[in-house]
Amino acid sequence: MSDRSAEFEQTPVESYLSKEVKSNVLSKSKVRRAKIIGIVMLFLAAVVMFVLAPASQGVATFGLSFSDEKFQLSALAIPSTAALYVLAMVLAFLGGTQFLKGFQRKSTLILGISFVVFVISIMIWATAGQEFSLISMLVSTIARTAPIALGALSGILCERSGVVNIGIEGMLLGGAFTGVVMGSLLGGWVGLIAATITGGILALLLAWLSINYRVDQIIIGVVINLLVLGLTSFLTAQVLVKRPEWNDAPIFPAIKIPLLGDIPIIGPMFFDQTVIVYAMFGLVALTTFMLFRSRWGLRTRSVGENPKAADSLGISVAKTRYLAVIYGGMVGGFAGAWFTLGTVGRFDEGMTGGAGFIGLAAMIFGGWNPIGALGAALIFGFSDSLSQKLALINTAIPTEFLAMTPYLVTIVVVAGLVGRARPPAADGVPWEKK
Amino acid sequence: MELELRGITKAFPGVLANDNVSLTAHSGQVLALIGENGAGKSTLMNILSGIYRPDSGEIIIDGVDQKFHDPGAAIKAGIGMVHQHFMLVDVFTVAENVVLGIEPTIAGSILNTKEADKEVREISEKYGLAVDPKAKIENLPVGIQQRVEIIKVLLRGAKVLVFDEPTAVLTPQEVIEFFGIVAELKSRGATIIFITHKLKEAIAIADHITVLRAGKVVGHADPKTATQEELASMMVGRDIDLTVKKTPAKPGESVLTMESVTMTDDLGRDLLDNINLEVRAGEIVGIAGIQGNGQTELVEAITGLLPLAKGTIKLKNLDITSSNPRQIHKDGVAHIPEDRNHMGMIGSFTIAENLVLDSYYAKPYSKGIQMQRAAIDETARELVAAYDVRPPHIENNGGALSGGNAQKMIVAREFSRDVPLVVCAQPTRGIDVGSIEYIHEQIVKKRDEGIAILVVSTELDEIFALSDRILVMFDGKIVASLIASETNPTEVGLYMAGQNA
Numbered sequence: 001m002s003d004r005s006a007e008f009e010q011t012p013v014e015s016y017l018s019k020e021v022k023s024n025v026l027s028k029s030k031v032r033r034a035k036i037i038g039i040v041m042l043f044l045a046a047v048v049m050f051v052l053a054p055a056s057q058g059v060a061t062f063g064l065s066f067s068d069e070k071f072q073l074s075a076l077a078i079p080s081t082a083a084l085y086v087l088a089m090v091l092a093f094l095g096g097t098q099f100l101k102g103f104q105r106k107s108t109l110i111l112g113i114s115f116v117v118f119v120i121s122i123m124i125w126a127t128a129g130q131e132f133s134l135i136s137m138l139v140s141t142i143a144r145t146a147p148i149a150l151g152a153l154s155g156i157l158c159e160r161s162g163v164v165n166i167g168i169e170g171m172l173l174g175g176a177f178t179g180v181v182m183g184s185l186l187g188g189w190v191g192l193i194a195a196t197i198t199g200g201i202l203a204l205l206l207a208w209l210s211i212n213y214r215v216d217q218i219i220i221g222v223v224i225n226l227l228v229l230g231l232t233s234f235l236t237a238q239v240l241v242k243r244p245e246w247n248d249a250p251i252f253p254a255i256k257i258p259l260l261g262d263i264p265i266i267g268p269m270f271f272d273q274t275v276i277v278y279a280m281f282g283l284v285a286l287t288t289f290m291l292f293r294s295r296w297g298l299r300t301r302s303v304g305e306n307p308k309a310a311d312s313l314g315i316s317v318a319k320t321r322y323l324a325v326i327y328g329g330m331v332g333g334f335a336g337a338w339f340t341l342g343t344v345g346r347f348d349e350g351m352t353g354g355a356g357f358i359g360l361a362a363m364i365f366g367g368w369n370p371i372g373a374l375g376a377a378l379i380f381g382f383s384d385s386l387s388q389k390l391a392l393i394n395t396a397i398p399t400e401f402l403a404m405t406p407y408l409v410t411i412v413v414v415a416g417l418v419g420r421a422r423p424p425a426a427d428g429v430p431w432e433k434k
Numbered sequence: 435m436e437l438e439l440r441g442i443t444k445a446f447p448g449v450l451a452n453d454n455v456s457l458t459a460h461s462g463q464v465l466a467l468i469g470e471n472g473a474g475k476s477t478l479m480n481i482l483s484g485i486y487r488p489d490s491g492e493i494i495i496d497g498v499d500q501k502f503h504d505p506g507a508a509i510k511a512g513i514g515m516v517h518q519h520f521m522l523v524d525v526f527t528v529a530e531n532v533v534l535g536i537e538p539t540i541a542g543s544i545l546n547t548k549e550a551d552k553e554v555r556e557i558s559e560k561y562g563l564a565v566d567p568k569a570k571i572e573n574l575p576v577g578i579q580q581r582v583e584i585i586k587v588l589l590r591g592a593k594v595l596v597f598d599e600p601t602a603v604l605t606p607q608e609v610i611e612f613f614g615i616v617a618e619l620k621s622r623g624a625t626i627i628f629i630t631h632k633l634k635e636a637i638a639i640a641d642h643i644t645v646l647r648a649g650k651v652v653g654h655a656d657p658k659t660a661t662q663e664e665l666a667s668m669m670v671g672r673d674i675d676l677t678v679k680k681t682p683a684k685p686g687e688s689v690l691t692m693e694s695v696t697m698t699d700d701l702g703r704d705l706l707d708n709i710n711l712e713v714r715a716g717e718i719v720g721i722a723g724i725q726g727n728g729q730t731e732l733v734e735a736i737t738g739l740l741p742l743a744k745g746t747i748k749l750k751n752l753d754i755t756s757s758n759p760r761q762i763h764k765d766g767v768a769h770i771p772e773d774r775n776h777m778g779m780i781g782s783f784t785i786a787e788n789l790v791l792d793s794y795y796a797k798p799y800s801k802g803i804q805m806q807r808a809a810i811d812e813t814a815r816e817l818v819a820a821y822d823v824r825p826p827h828i829e830n831n832g833g834a835l836s837g838g839n840a841q842k843m844i845v846a847r848e849f850s851r852d853v854p855l856v857v858c859a860q861p862t863r864g865i866d867v868g869s870i871e872y873i874h875e876q877i878v879k880k881r882d883e884g885i886a887i888l889v890v891s892t893e894l895d896e897i898f899a900l901s902d903r904i905l906v907m908f909d910g911k912i913v914a915s916l917i918a919s920e921t922n923p924t925e926v927g928l929y930m931a932g933q934n935a
Contacts, residue, residue: 302526305524310523313536
């Protein structure tokens with residue numbers, strides 16, 4: 001045994017792990033990238049210093065508690081001008097250091113921190129002289145994260161098995177529609193189940209066409225999106241308008257978890273939400289565990305990476321893909337219910353507003369990993385929520401511009417930070433058994 | 435375990451892939467199955483591993499007639515395939531790859547990673563296949579990946595191991611290691627079938643050799659007495675001369691001159707370290723060396739694909755050091771790249787298009803913005819005929835050609851131009867004997883026309899068959915400059931290993 005283990009140490013495994021070694025040393029391209037990041041940060045500092053700070057007056061007040069909470073936190077009062085100058089200095093310091101010396105491997109983290117500081121600056125500037133309920137913005141961030149994270153999860157399940165799903169938007173919309181109709185007729189829980197089944201049926205269409213007939217998966221996704229958009233718009237105009245009682249579903253109430261729900265800030269954010277939001281966290285955790293720790297997950301990922309290898313070991317590629325895609329579709333349909341049963345209780349044409357595509361971006365940004373996708377979805381949920389809440393107070397930013405924010409963030413994130421994400425090797429590649 | 439195939443016949447539309455093939459493999463022995471590409475080796479192995487079903491014939495294992503309806507049945511019967519292109523999931527660990535499909539689990543569904551690691555360790559210790567179960571496949575060299583494939587089939591209880599061209603992707607040292615593994619498996623009573631077209635390896639490792647040609651068994655040979663020439667002739671069906679016939683070189687003026695050429699990577703490490711070399715008209719200079727000692731970089735420096743840190747490269751009197759690839763190409767450097775499929779051709783383009791890939795933009799193949807199909811097709815037809823590319827259908831995709839014919843197509847394109855220098859990188863890697871013989875003849879013919887030729891090869895046999903002078907590369911440097919007729923493979927091998935320097 002002992003001489004064998006010595007032999008293991010001698011295997012030239014380590015010497016081939018040169019990628020690790022390389023990333024410790026700065027190459028020319030990395031130095032250039034570090035400089036560019038530094039310049040971006042210095043630019044942000046300049047914006048805060050010369051645009052935001054001079055334009056803000058008075059105290060920005062941020063509410064941290066709802067009035068009905070057990071433990072009240074006093075509102076955060078920030079002298080806007082002084083705070084902005086301080087934040088500008090922080091940004092300038094970080095940017096200058098990054099430009100001159102670089103934070104090397106921490107560059108991306110520092111860039112992230114800089115963006116956070118910048119967003120805080122924007123909030124202080126927008127709120128200067130007014131009051132802004134930070135807590136209600138944070139609570140709605142979590143709520144708005146739910147459909148995006150679930151949409152991303154739907155995509156992850158499909159793509160990990162090798163089937164590209166860009167029909168998430170359609171699955172959300174379909175789920176939202178059947179959810180509200182069945183919810184109006186038979187109650188919220190039936191609506192939720194109907195939404196889930198709707199997503200599953202749409203996914204079955206994707207699986208059937210892509211696995212059995214090897215139709216281009218992108219095209220099937222587009223078809224699903226257009227089909228559902230057309231069908232729900234038609235039914236809304238022809239049926240729901242005439243029968244408004246079919247478009248009036250009960251809304252799932254927020255359920256406050258005893259004790260945990262009383263914690264200031266954390267409580268309302270995470271422990272006083274609807275069942276759909278709780279389910280989102282549960283599904284993310286469960287799916288992560290299943291994908292990376294279970295036999296089903298190993299086989300599903302093997303089919304998405306190298307179906308030929310899986311097939312040669314007796315794993316049915318088609319069956320595995322069917323299961324993953326249908327599970328993914330059901331998650332997508334379930335997510336759709338959030339738009340109706342989770343918020344307003346009624347359906348409007350095209351009400352998902354691209355959340356499925358933002359979910360797709362979250363999936364990529366999160367590296368096809370449920371936890372990562374949840375993190376990305378939080379960014380999108382935050383920008384969505386922030387733009388909504390800022391529109392309520394009287395700020396200098398036009399509301400139309402605010403409404404753009406989530407999509408703008410999507411573009412920046414996808415274009416700037418996604419480059420290194422690696423999709424499953426056989427993602428989108430039809431499998432043909434010889 | 436004793437494996438016998440009796441009268442296996444399998445027809446595909448228009449082709450009789452296996453015609454009444456019978457062979458026997460014994461426990462503790464290695465049967466080498468040799469044959470040209472398209473001789474029916476792969477079909478036979480696909481039948482053996484349950485992927486195809488034979489039209490007629492029997493598979494008998496230890497006296498029992500077996501019928502395989504799917505790969506699972508063949509695995510159960512104790513047959514394990516090690517495919518030429520590894521069936522591994524790159525992003526999985528060794529252990530995950532090995533247990534995929536027969537995962538040890540807790541409560542029927544949760545992966546038992548510890549147990550999987552243990553299973554891998556047990557097999558790897560038993561057979562001396564050192565590998566770290568937790569390593570990711572993508573970080574492992576090809577030789578270790580092959581071990582993982584072997585562990586995979588052993589864990590599934592394989593008694594008959596079928597290796598399909600196992601050495602095609604290995605470096606020379608890995609080949610030696612692989613032979614050690616085969617010897618170990620043999621000593622433990624495994625039945626081994628070794629499919630190859632490398633005759634030397636078949637002779638070195640096999641206990642029996644069976645030769646296939648055009649779907650039929652055309653002969654058997656005893657590796658103790660058989661010569662490579664005999665085997666090659668049996669494979670091809672005509673006499674093959676493995677020694678390339680050539681007269682002594684009559685070198686003329688200097689065509690390629692490289693002076694203190696140095697190339698560094700992103701981190702400032704030397705890939706090429708002060709290379710000085712000269713290739714004269716009418717001689718073949720062979721660059722010997724183990725893969726990854728700077729040969730690729732040397733070729734890409736000459737052809738302008740990679741920039742130099744310092745040094746000069748001259749083509750006759752023209753300085754081409756910082757010219758771009760197209761300019762160098764126009765100035766008169768033909769290049770047969772080492773990676774046929776990625777650099778030499780575009781698989782989804784037709785043979786005709788591939789044949790003008792380097793000159794499509796010039797007359798007569800283009801007029802203004804319009805390509806001249808008729809002119810392209812005419813040239814393509816001539817080249818396909820002249821260089822014996824089979825099948826000669828110029829409208830077929832290049833990717834549909836066999837390795838040997840694809841290489842002939844590339845040789846046709848590069849050799850048909852009137853240039854003073856030809857750079858051939860691994861000109862016969864992974865192709866059949868007939869094509870090797872043909873390409874070698876063409877290279878010598880070019881030399882005799884007074885062209886300067888640089889041949890880079892990791893195959894020592896090829897270096898000795900072609901070269902007038904031999905340069906050995908090690909660690910980015912030229913460590914030896916030898917006259918081919920005055921040295922021998924042992925000496926060159928020592929230089930290649932970095933000794934003797």
